[in-house]
Amino acid sequence: MTDQNKLLTTDEVTALTGLSKSKLYTMRLAGEFPQLAATGTKAGFYWAAQVEAWLTERRLAGSAAQ
Numbered sequence: 001m002t003d004q005n006k007l008l009t010t011d012e013v014t015a016l017t018g019l020s021k022s023k024l025y026t027m028r029l030a031g032e033f034p035q036l037a038a039t040g041t042k043a044g045f046y047w048a049a050q051v052e053a054w055l056t057e058r059r060l061a062g063s064a065a066q
Helices: 010-017 020-031 048-065
Strands: 007-009 045-047
Touching: 007 010, 007 048, 010 020, 010 045, 010 048, 045 048
Parallel strands: none
Antiparallel strands: 007 045
8 A cells, every 4th residue: 555645656556557648638638537736846746545545446347347
């Protein structure tokens, strides 16, 4: 389990998920991926715990479909 306060860069999230930056953006707008953390900077960061929860949900949904 990841530290609840850890932030991930967009590059780290693309590496973890295998999704492109443009796909993350599209999914975020559609409400299908966690929103960016409000850090007060222009850089895009995601909460690690939210990304991990999303990945876990996807894995569980994939194994249930099989």
